[in-house]
Amino acid sequence: MRAVLCREWGPPESLVIEERPSPEPGKDEVVISVKAANVSFANVLAIAGKHQKQQERPFSPGGEVAGVIKAVGEGVSAFKPGDAVVGLGKQGGCAEEVIAPVASLRRIPAGVDFKVAVASGSSYSTSLYALRERGRLQPGETLLVLGASGGVGLAAVELGKLMGARVIACASTQEKLDLCQRYGADELINYQTGNLRDEIKRLTGDRGVDVVYDPVGGQYADPAMRSMAWGGRYLVVGFATGEIPKIPLNLALLKGASIVGVWIGGLQARAPATNSRLLDELMAMVQAGTLRPCVSAAYPLDRTADALNDLKNRKVTGKIVITP
Numbered sequence: 001m002r003a004v005l006c007r008e009w010g011p012p013e014s015l016v017i018e019e020r021p022s023p024e025p026g027k028d029e030v031v032i033s034v035k036a037a038n039v040s041f042a043n044v045l046a047i048a049g050k051h052q053k054q055q056e057r058p059f060s061p062g063g064e065v066a067g068v069i070k071a072v073g074e075g076v077s078a079f080k081p082g083d084a085v086v087g088l089g090k091q092g093g094c095a096e097e098v099i100a101p102v103a104s105l106r107r108i109p110a111g112v113d114f115k116v117a118v119a120s121g122s123s124y125s126t127s128l129y130a131l132r133e134r135g136r137l138q139p140g141e142t143l144l145v146l147g148a149s150g151g152v153g154l155a156a157v158e159l160g161k162l163m164g165a166r167v168i169a170c171a172s173t174q175e176k177l178d179l180c181q182r183y184g185a186d187e188l189i190n191y192q193t194g195n196l197r198d199e200i201k202r203l204t205g206d207r208g209v210d211v212v213y214d215p216v217g218g219q220y221a222d223p224a225m226r227s228m229a230w231g232g233r234y235l236v237v238g239f240a241t242g243e244i245p246k247i248p249l250n251l252a253l254l255k256g257a258s259i260v261g262v263w264i265g266g267l268q269a270r271a272p273a274t275n276s277r278l279l280d281e282l283m284a285m286v287q288a289g290t291l292r293p294c295v296s297a298a299y300p301l302d303r304t305a306d307a308l309n310d311l312k313n314r315k316v317t318g319k320i321v322i323t324p
């Protein structure tokens with residue numbers, strides 16, 4: 001089977017594709033024949049050796065996978081070969097076959113596409129966990145989403161709207177903002193051409209926003225923090241700009257505000273049952289048609305580098321997937 005591998009830290013074009021032996025499932029594991037694999041900005045950081053949690057090389061980039069079970073290991077009774085599942089592999093998803101622990105698997109309901117199943121995973125669970133559990137977003141509150149047309153950002157727009165918030169989406173182009181509007185954003189700010197602080201003030205007056213969802217960091221964090229309402233919650237999700245901002249703590253004091261970290265990897269490791277419940281809830285919403293994860297493009301395995309370059313160059317909207 002073919003797998004994309006990161007052997008040396010570097011840009012996407014330094015990835016190699018190699019023929020590898022088919023993996024054998026161990027106890028409580030299955031082998032999934034991959035139909036769609038999640039890729040995200042975090043993979044760009046991971047292959048460059050810049051992710052906060054560094055992996056041992058060689059490794060395949062990519063997150064969770066959706067596909068069909070090819071083989072089951074000892075002790076596996078709940079799943080059988082041929083079952084359509086989504087799960088988190090022991091290694092990255094950009095490969096034709098991946099080993100996944102049974103504990104990470106959920107069934108893909110009839111009628112849900114492999115690409116959509118994979119797109120509704122960690123991007124949505126990150127945003128649901130962030131807004132509901134960490135940010136305690138309430139109906140009628142104002143939610144500001146930075147990087148709003150990206151993988152986690154668009155999920156936050158869609159979920160924030162479903163939770164009854166007034167959603168202000170921020171992105172760098174009109175095309176990206178139009179997508180946010182289709183996913184429920186009430187107000188739009190182009191933070192590339194406009195002044196973020198002035199625009200938030202125009203939309204919220206002196207009150208400001210209750211919750212900030214920030215997956216980008218960099219130069220946008222300071223004006224967003226200064227635009228918060230009394231008692232606001234600033235959700236630290238990621239740093240797609242590549243710059244970890246430094247926030248003056250007096251702002252938190254003056255606004256009675258909380259700066260709240262969000263890390264879905266930490267939740268997966270420390271509270272797997274909670275993480276599992278979030279994923280079940282999201283899959284049920286996808287099946288019911290309440291959520292419509294946006295898969296804007298699918299790339300074959302040998303174009304994984306192009307997919308990661310598109311993420312790196314801010315060319316992606318919603319989710320993109322690899323389809324081995």
Ligand SMILES: NC(=O)c1ccc[n+]([C@@H]2O[C@H](COP(=O)([O-])OP(=O)(O)OC[C@H]3O[C@@H](n4cnc5c(N)ncnc54)[C@H](OP(=O)(O)O)[C@@H]3O)[C@@H](O)[C@H]2O)c1
Pocket residue numbers: 040041042122123126147148149150151152153170171172173176215216236237238239240241242262263264265311312313314316318
């Ligand atoms: N905390 C967690 O548990 C968690 C979970 C998932 C992801 N993350 C992190 O969240 C961040 C976003 O992930 P994602 O999957 O949503 O990525 P994505 O799909 O690539 O979206 C990132 C967004 O950031 C904006 N951006 C601003 N400056 C950028 C730059 N210099 N390069 C690239 N994008 C830039 C882009 O929108 P504009 O062009 O409109 O600005 C883009 O839509 C990443 O840092 C990732 O590691 C964290």
